[in-house]
Amino acid sequence: MSQVRGDNDTGIGRMVICIASGKGGTGKTTIATNLAVSLNGGVQLLDCDVEEPNAHLFMKPEINHTETVEIPVPEVDLDRCDFCGKCYEICQFSAITVIGEKVLTFPELCHSCKGCMMVCPKEAISEKGRALGVLEKGTSGSVEFVHGRLRIGEAMSPPLIDRVKEHIDPQKIAIIDAPPGTSCPVIVALKGSDFAILVTEPTPFGLNDLKLAVEAIRILKIPLGIIINRSDVGDDQVAKYAREESIPILMEIPDDRKIAEAYSRGIMMVDIRPEMKDELRAVYEKIAGLVG
Amino acid sequence: MKELTIISGKGGTGKTSVVASFAAIARNKVLADADVDAADLHLILTPAIKHEEDFKGGRTAQINPEICTECGECLERCQFNAISPDFVVDKIDCEGCGVCVYFCPVEAIDFPQNICGKWYISDTRFGPVVHARLGIAEENSGLLVSLVRNQARVLAEERRLDTIIVDGPPGIGCPVIASITGTSAVLIVTEPTLSGLHDLERVRGLAAHFKIPTLACVNKFDLNEEMSNRIADYCARNRIELVGRIPYDTAVTYAMVAGKSIVEFSDGRVSDAIKDIWHKVEQLLRDKD
Numbered sequence: 046m047s048q049v050r051g052d053n054d055t056g057i058g059r060m061v062i063c064i065a066s067g068k069g070g071t072g073k074t075t076i077a078t079n080l081a082v083s084l085n086g087g088v089q090l091l092d093c094d095v096e097e098p099n100a101h102l103f104m105k106p107e108i109n110h111t112e113t114v115e116i117p118v119p120e121v122d123l124d125r126c127d128f129c130g131k132c133y134e135i136c137q138f139s140a141i142t143v144i145g146e147k148v149l150t151f152p153e154l155c156h157s158c159k160g161c162m163m164v165c166p167k168e169a170i171s172e173k174g175r176a177l178g179v180l181e182k183g184t185s186g187s188v189e190f191v192h193g194r195l196r197i198g199e200a201m202s203p204p205l206i207d208r209v210k211e212h213i214d215p216q217k218i219a220i221i222d223a224p225p226g227t228s229c230p231v232i233v234a235l236k237g238s239d240f241a242i243l244v245t246e247p248t249p250f251g252l253n254d255l256k257l258a259v260e261a262i263r264i265l266k267i268p269l270g271i272i273i274n275r276s277d278v279g280d281d282q283v284a285k286y287a288r289e290e291s292i293p294i295l296m297e298i299p300d301d302r303k304i305a306e307a308y309s310r311g312i313m314m315v316d317i318r319p320e321m322k323d324e325l326r327a328v329y330e331k332i333a334g335l336v337g
Numbered sequence: 338m339k340e341l342t343i344i345s346g347k348g349g350t351g352k353t354s355v356v357a358s359f360a361a362i363a364r365n366k367v368l369a370d371a372d373v374d375a376a377d378l379h380l381i382l383t384p385a386i387k388h389e390e391d392f393k394g395g396r397t398a399q400i401n402p403e404i405c406t407e408c409g410e411c412l413e414r415c416q417f418n419a420i421s422p423d424f425v426v427d428k429i430d431c432e433g434c435g436v437c438v439y440f441c442p443v444e445a446i447d448f449p450q451n452i453c454g455k456w457y458i459s460d461t462r463f464g465p466v467v468h469a470r471l472g473i474a475e476e477n478s479g480l481l482v483s484l485v486r487n488q489a490r491v492l493a494e495e496r497r498l499d500t501i502i503v504d505g506p507p508g509i510g511c512p513v514i515a516s517i518t519g520t521s522a523v524l525i526v527t528e529p530t531l532s533g534l535h536d537l538e539r540v541r542g543l544a545a546h547f548k549i550p551t552l553a554c555v556n557k558f559d560l561n562e563e564m565s566n567r568i569a570d571y572c573a574r575n576r577i578e579l580v581g582r583i584p585y586d587t588a589v590t591y592a593m594v595a596g597k598s599i600v601e602f603s604d605g606r607v608s609d610a611i612k613d614i615w616h617k618v619e620q621l622l623r624d625k626d
Contacts, residue, residue: 066348067375068348068349068375068377069345069347069348069349069350069375069507070347070348070349070350070528071348071349074532094508096507096508096509096510096513096539097346097347097348097507097508097509097532097535097536097539097540099347099531099532099535099536102531102532102535135435135436135439137395137396137433137434137435138434156432156434158416158417158432158434158435158436159416159436160434160435160436160439163414163436163440164439195509195510197509197539197542197543197546198514198542198543198546198547199510200479200510200511200514201510201511202508202510202511224508225348225349225375225507225508226374226375226506226507226508227374227375227471227473227474228373228374228471228474228475228476228478229474229475229476229478230508230510231374232429232474236429248590248593248594249377249380249593249594249596250353250377250380250593253375253377253380254375254377257374257375257473260473261473261474264429264473264474265429265474278587278590279590279593279594280594305560306560306561308530308532309528309529309530309531309533309560309561309564310530310531310561310564311531311532
């Protein structure tokens, strides 16, 4: 079917692949960026680690579009307000309160449910925008690049991640670089993906956080595979766990001082180890096989 | 009471390994693991749980199909696309805002509070620790972090301990903000990479935003000494006290596999560097008083 057969040069399907990890610093960005440049065209890279985006340091994209991402928060017209307190009653997030003849809003606590606007009998509450951060879009070679940068001091990253994901082009292979952890930002990054690659390292911390990430992905019912980075350090517990859980190991990358040094300078792994391109293409083919 | 929060911006720079060593060296302290959605400190501390409590977070809407008339009011009003066309609430998408509950004309929607995780007070070979486990895919990590820090403070007061050491989460978002607001100082553990420096700049911006004294150390500094020097320059220009550089050593991984902190595991260069960092941090915290 044309749905499955993409028009990228690899000749294999279009899909959304999310690179996650549980533990930070295991190599998510390395895999996401190098996979993106190894597939010959028709690829998008979306950096959804909006708190600490790093993919641009390696992709060095030319940015041709920048926008401020805002969420709607309430603005109260005190001339209309009769201080009935219904807005305060419906708000689950303590983002609006009525004290005597005053209405206080706390925009940073607002989740944009619009409950206060809906419930107000005087139509005294309207929307205004609150900036969460910026979204930038551009290109790096043949790869289309999108990322979000959370404003410093801003707590709420999920709506910004959602906005980055709105740029997914269904005609392309979309590679998502997810944030570390297993809580809401990771879930938002993962949701709707066709496949998740979990990048881990064979250490007790790596294994502990891998298990948590696997649980999260299973809740979302997304098929998954593992890439073991620095595969020759630590112990064999990750490989054992993968076997027990029947999770495919897609690739193992041995500890390589040259890759680490290149990484430290913002240089892509495939630029110093070109043979990795073939291995990453093989990973993609495996995934295409698994997703069917 | 002094509270030090260890953060990093970028994940995987070695926060928890540093905290585990501080745990072994420091006296009269309570430990707190504020990395609640991927906690690792317990793997080294092997805590014996003495007290356990549920963490109750937000609420989730639940439509009772026997009462629901499928009028569509909730579907129309939900801003989070959390209600399916056949009137089932997706627990993950539901933000817990209660708008559907409020507007349902036949009161078919329940709104129970979620148990989002657990928190614990435990004993370890290094003293007491407060730690937590956020449920998988749960929200409110910031609330849980605040709870862990508050409980650590209560415990420190009860036991007359004068220092709290907090293992913070990566990033700069909600749980990080909750782990640093009002703390005595933050120690940023970074690494000599372009990503490490980039993330250091952002997390330092966060600490500055909340006016928190900021210390930093470079882990695996000899992986790229030129970058380590760039980080040192950055720190000098931005009023960050650089308290040390830790060399790269595979012994750190062996220690982790053995379930030990590096200072317990070996007396090498890494242990010396971390001991030196702790003594500087301790002095700086004392000078603040």
